Amino acid sequence: MGHEQILFCNDPHTGLKAIIAIHNTVLGPALGGTRMWMYASEQEALTDVLRLSRGMTYKAAISGLNLGGGKAVIIGDARKMKNEALMRRFGAFVDSLGGKYITAEDVGMTTKDMEYIHMETEHVVGIPQTLGGGGDPSPVTAYGVYMGMKAAAKQIYGTDQLDGKRVLVQGAGNVGGYLIDHLVEEGAKVLVNDIFEDKLKNITNKYAHVEVVPSEKVMDLDMDIYAPCALGATLNDETIPRLKCAIVAGAANNQLAVEKVHGQQLVDRGIVYAPDFLINAGGLINCYSELEGYNQERALQQAEQIFETTTAVLNEAASSGKPTFEIANQMAERRIEDIAQIHRSL
Numbered sequence: 383m384g385h386e387q388i389l390f391c392n393d394p395h396t397g398l399k400a401i402i403a404i405h406n407t408v409l410g411p412a413l414g415g416t417r418m419w420m421y422a423s424e425q426e427a428l429t430d431v432l433r434l435s436r437g438m439t440y441k442a443a444i445s446g447l448n449l450g451g452g453k454a455v456i457i458g459d460a461r462k463m464k465n466e467a468l469m470r471r472f473g474a475f476v477d478s479l480g481g482k483y484i485t486a487e488d489v490g491m492t493t494k495d496m497e498y499i500h501m502e503t504e505h506v507v508g509i510p511q512t513l514g515g516g517g518d519p520s521p522v523t524a525y526g527v528y529m530g531m532k533a534a535a536k537q538i539y540g541t542d543q544l545d546g547k548r549v550l551v552q553g554a555g556n557v558g559g560y561l562i563d564h565l566v567e568e569g570a571k572v573l574v575n576d577i578f579e580d581k582l583k584n585i586t587n588k589y590a591h592v593e594v595v596p597s598e599k600v601m602d603l604d605m606d607i608y609a610p611c612a613l614g615a616t617l618n619d620e621t622i623p624r625l626k627c628a629i630v631a632g633a634a635n636n637q638l639a640v641e642k643v644h645g646q647q648l649v650d651r652g653i654v655y656a657p658d659f660l661i662n663a664g665g666l667i668n669c670y671s672e673l674e675g676y677n678q679e680r681a682l683q684q685a686e687q688i689f690e691t692t693t694a695v696l697n698e699a700a701s702s703g704k705p706t707f708e709i710a711n712q713m714a715e716r717r718i719e720d721i722a723q724i725h726r727s728l
């Protein structure tokens with residue numbers, strides 16, 4: 383996949399086994415979260431970290447950030463293996479890269495873990511606001527998704543106004559909740575689905591008119607916009623033929639089960655897909671802002687740019703007939719190549 387550097391971290395004393403993958407640093411230091419997971423083998427962990435770090439390169443590049451792509455995985459059971467020493471040892475490994483890799487929170491990690499890592503290295507973002515960090519990135523992520531959704535609406539309906547549009551938000555978690563705030567405020571007809579009753583209650587207690595949709599009905603629902611904000615791979619062979627919507631725009635990562643196959647299937651069905659890694663980049667933008675001294679207003683302004691970028695991607699996709707994810711990938715690659723060219727000629 384063209385990675386620049388892979389660091390295998392091994393510490394018998396704490397039992398730490400981790401892999402840090404730096405995919406590309408042409409645009410800037412490689413930023414990406416650390417995931418702790420019970421991988422079945424080191425090979426499986428390696429495959430995951432290679433794939434995830436490459437994804438970060440594209441996300442940063444398409445978002446116009448001066449960041450490269452990286453990611454780390456810690457192999458082990460997050461509920462049993464964690465302790466201060468293990469996290470600080472991992473922090474020391476991050477520090478040994480001298481800022482070429484900047485870490486953040488991902489699956490299996492907590493704010494407390496990030497605090498331990500921070501004790502050994504400055505190269506960490508996503509720390510609590512009380513420690514000078516950016517805190518929860520979800521409001522910025524949700525705002526970016528909302529911008530991407532509006533750009534898609536503009537292309538389909540000729541206006542970015544969402545009032546009266548039926549929007550299904552699947553996953554009423556952190557991002558889904560903030561997204562619903564924007565949609566309700568604009569007068570969209572919001573429908574919501576989640577597997578947990580308490581998450582749905584949080585929404586309906588706040589907005590009595592938001593309609594709850596049972597999970598088995600989600601894919602057959604009459605809606606204008608489908609916003610996946612829970613898990614990945616919800617766009618697949620089984621669901622795409624059933625979808626009754628004009629737009630897919632949500633926060634979940636890796637929404638297309640198989641990029642090439644399902645990106646094309648959406649084109650064939652005439653459904654506009656706002657690429658996930660483009661419109662959910664608000665979280666990364668929030669981290670980036672932390673590097674410059676955190677300012678949420680500035681992060682939100684930067685997330686607003688997602689409207690313009692999505693518009694450019696959708697226009698190029700419409701005129702070329704290619705899937706939107708492919709255009710977004712090409713734009714990211716073009717930016718990296720252009721900047722690399724500038725650096726080469728210096």
Ligand code: NAD
Binds near residue numbers: 523634635
């Ligand atoms: P979250 O855990 O707060 O929310 C996810 C919600 O989805 C939960 O309420 C959960 O109950 C629900 N859910 C899980 N499985 C479901 C299913 N099968 N059907 C319906 N609902 C289901 O997570 P989040 O931070 O809101 O993130 C949502 C998605 O966006 C994730 O895929 C995440 O990777 C992605 N994302 C988040 C951010 C961020 O800033 N938080 C940034 C980029 C991408």
